Amino acid sequence: MSWEYEAVVGFSKSWGLFYLIAMAAGVLVYTFWPSNKKRFERAKDSILDGDDKPWK
Amino acid sequence: MLAQLTSGERQLSIVVLILMAMVGLAMAAAGRGDPIGVHGFIVLAASVAMIFVMLSALNAPEPSTERLDHYYDDPSKVGVILTMIWAMVGMFFGVWVASLLAWPDLTFDAAWASFGRLRPVHTSGVIFGFGGNALIATSFHVLQRTSRARLPDQFSPWFVLLGYNLFCILAATGYFMGVTQSKEYAEPEWYADIWLVIVWVVYFAIYIRTLARRKEPHIYVANWYYMAFILVVAILHIVNNLAVPVSFGHAKSYSAFSGVQDAMTQWWYGHNAVAFFLTSGFLGMMYYYLPKRAGRPIYSYRLSIISFWGITFMYMWAGSHHLHYTALPEWVQTLGMTFSLVLLVPSWASAGNALATLNGAWHKVRDDATLRFMMAAAVFYGLTTFEGSFMAIRPVNALSHYTDWTIGHVHAGALGWVALITFGSIYCLVPALWKRERMYSAKLIEVHFWLAISGTVIYVFAMWNSGILQGLMWRTYNENGTLTYSFIESMVAMHPYYIARAFGGLLFLLGAITGSYNILMTIRGHSQAALQPGDDAPQRHLAPVAQPAE
Numbered sequence: 001m002s003w004e005y006e007a008v009v010g011f012s013k014s015w016g017l018f019y020l021i022a023m024a025a026g027v028l029v030y031t032f033w034p035s036n037k038k039r040f041e042r043a044k045d046s047i048l049d050g051d052d053k054p055w056k
Numbered sequence: 057m058l059a060q061l062t063s064g065e066r067q068l069s070i071v072v073l074i075l076m077a078m079v080g081l082a083m084a085a086a087g088r089g090d091p092i093g094v095h096g097f098i099v100l101a102a103s104v105a106m107i108f109v110m111l112s113a114l115n116a117p118e119p120s121t122e123r124l125d126h127y128y129d130d131p132s133k134v135g136v137i138l139t140m141i142w143a144m145v146g147m148f149f150g151v152w153v154a155s156l157l158a159w160p161d162l163t164f165d166a167a168w169a170s171f172g173r174l175r176p177v178h179t180s181g182v183i184f185g186f187g188g189n190a191l192i193a194t195s196f197h198v199l200q201r202t203s204r205a206r207l208p209d210q211f212s213p214w215f216v217l218l219g220y221n222l223f224c225i226l227a228a229t230g231y232f233m234g235v236t237q238s239k240e241y242a243e244p245e246w247y248a249d250i251w252l253v254i255v256w257v258v259y260f261a262i263y264i265r266t267l268a269r270r271k272e273p274h275i276y277v278a279n280w281y282y283m284a285f286i287l288v289v290a291i292l293h294i295v296n297n298l299a300v301p302v303s304f305g306h307a308k309s310y311s312a313f314s315g316v317q318d319a320m321t322q323w324w325y326g327h328n329a330v331a332f333f334l335t336s337g338f339l340g341m342m343y344y345y346l347p348k349r350a351g352r353p354i355y356s357y358r359l360s361i362i363s364f365w366g367i368t369f370m371y372m373w374a375g376s377h378h379l380h381y382t383a384l385p386e387w388v389q390t391l392g393m394t395f396s397l398v399l400l401v402p403s404w405a406s407a408g409n410a411l412a413t414l415n416g417a418w419h420k421v422r423d424d425a426t427l428r429f430m431m432a433a434a435v436f437y438g439l440t441t442f443e444g445s446f447m448a449i450r451p452v453n454a455l456s457h458y459t460d461w462t463i464g465h466v467h468a469g470a471l472g473w474v475a476l477i478t479f480g481s482i483y484c485l486v487p488a489l490w491k492r493e494r495m496y497s498a499k500l501i502e503v504h505f506w507l508a509i510s511g512t513v514i515y516v517f518a519m520w521n522s523g524i525l526q527g528l529m530w531r532t533y534n535e536n537g538t539l540t541y542s543f544i545e546s547m548v549a550m551h552p553y554y555i556a557r558a559f560g561g562l563l564f565l566l567g568a569i570t571g572s573y574n575i576l577m578t579i580r581g582h583s584q585a586a587l588q589p590g591d592d593a594p595q596r597h598l599a600p601v602a603q604p605a606e
Contacts, residue, residue: 013387020369027365031358040361043274044353047202047344052488053125055204055271 058113065211070110077103086305091233127200131213135193140572146181147565154558168232176231176243185224190478191337195282198344203270219255235307239322241329246309249297260286277360281340288332296325316383323378331371345481346430355412366402370395377448396448407438425501429480436472455527464519471512496577507567514560522553
């Protein structure tokens with residue numbers, strides 16, 4: 001395949017749509033995956049404890 | 057402070073400083089009669105000064121292993137001080153260039169004080185000096201707390217912080233001498249750019265090495281934002297600054313790009329500098345310090361993840377909206393416009409997430425100016441991202457482009473969002489770092505808050521008026537089909553707004569000076585009893601300080 005302007009633009013215009021949608025779907029699946037819920041709940045509370053020392 | 061470094065780290069820093077001094081000497085020798093020679097002497101002087109500082113501590117006893125039970129905050133402390141110094145320097149030059157537009161004689165017939173040289177001193181001073189130091193100082197603090205791990209060593213954080221400030225000094229002094237690549241926000245020349253790459257790689261390595269040693273299994277969302285900032289800025293900086301120097305003894309270089317490709321590369325860089333330097337890193341700040349100060353977890357952690365990836369995927373494509381109606385292919389302009397509009401979704405998700413976190417704690421926002429700084433920042437973030445999406449629409453851009461409206465938009469973001477979230481975070485951070493009960497004066501934080509808000513509002517309204525007036529005057533035709541106003545008439549019409557803008561900027565500068573004084577007095581310990589070392593509980597500072605006679 002040649003790297004002419006038309007070819008590169010054609011590729012970006014068609015496949016760009018699909019890979020962006022695929023990445024977006026991947027993020028949404030990760031975010032709403034039921035077993036991740038507990039981890040996220042813990043993460044947002046964990047910064048609020050007064051502990052200010054590295055863990056062993 | 058230096059005694060915290062192990063003897064191996066002290067020796068390593070002396071070796072690195074000797075290498076830097078030799079590079080400086082070579083630059084000074086090869087660049088006789090060229091600005092790069094002056095920069096060589098600056099590098100040489102800075103390195104030699106640091107060598108003497110290091111030598112004074114070379115034979116100090118080995119630090120006790122007890123230090124490993126605490127986080128390493130010395131670089132963050134120095135970073136906060138440097139942040140405030142650069143804030144005052146950068147904003148002072150901002151007020152000067154703003155005044156130059158109203159009173160052009162203020163250039164005093166000196167080449168170094170001409171508008172074209174002072175303006176990048178202002179922009180680099182506030183973006184890289186103030187913003188960059190704030191990002192480095194807070195990122196080290198947040199990274200350690202959220203990873204529950206100490207920084208991996210005691211040398212590399214100093215290398216990053218001080219090396220970065222050397223870059224900022226080379227940038228600013230270069231502009232005074234007329235050194236520039238003529239690329240907005242990427243003005244420093246090739247040798248300063250190479251130095252920044254080295255510093256930046258070490259910065260990213262600190263992040264990865266600390267995360268690799270983390271004891272907390274989940275990587276908190278603030279770290280994702282900080283890492284996106286570091287990684288993407290590295291990519292942008294390297295690509296946009298690809299250039300061939302005239303010679304190794306010459307500051308001037310020629311870009312690898314030309315024509316519209318050069319313009320597209322520059323604005324791909326320029327817009328993502330706004331996205332990843334001025335947004336992503338500061339969102340990291342917001343997602344840590346705002347919940348911490350409010351004493352409430354972030355409203356929706358899931359929403360913060362979606363906004364993170366939304367911003368990271370989409371900002372990359374928005375840069376071409378800076379090049380509407382140019383030689384850039386129209387479909388690329390349309391692409392940039394479309395992504396700019398879609399970007400409103402993750403931007404408002406972050407702003408909304410911040411405000412929803414405060415919902416139910418508005419009494420804290422009322423009583424605590426530090427939290428109010430962060431709340432106002434979230435509001436300005438929402439307003440500015442809406443305005444940005446709106447201005448990226450091609451027909452709107454036809455009116456706004458090349459006018460002061462753009463300047464107003466940038467400052468709504470830079471003053472209203474970036475600076476306010478930074479000041480809020482710093483007021484949260486300073487008592488925690490120096491183990492003080494609270495800031496020296498809650499009243500001075502109030503004064504700073506209102507100076508900052510009124511300065512921003514005056515500035516932004518002046519530029520909206522001036523920009524839209526300018527845009528309309530430039531496109532008004534008379535019945536003969538020729539332009540109604542000459543360019544000089546539009547400039548005369550700008551004059552009152554330029555005075556108002558300089559005044560708004562002056563108020564903002566006065567706020568930064570007030571804040572610096574307050575921070576200095578807190579550091580000097582003019583406050584209530586000191587906390588125990590390692591005892592860090594910002595929520596405790598929330599109770600408003602009772603003011604006598606109120």
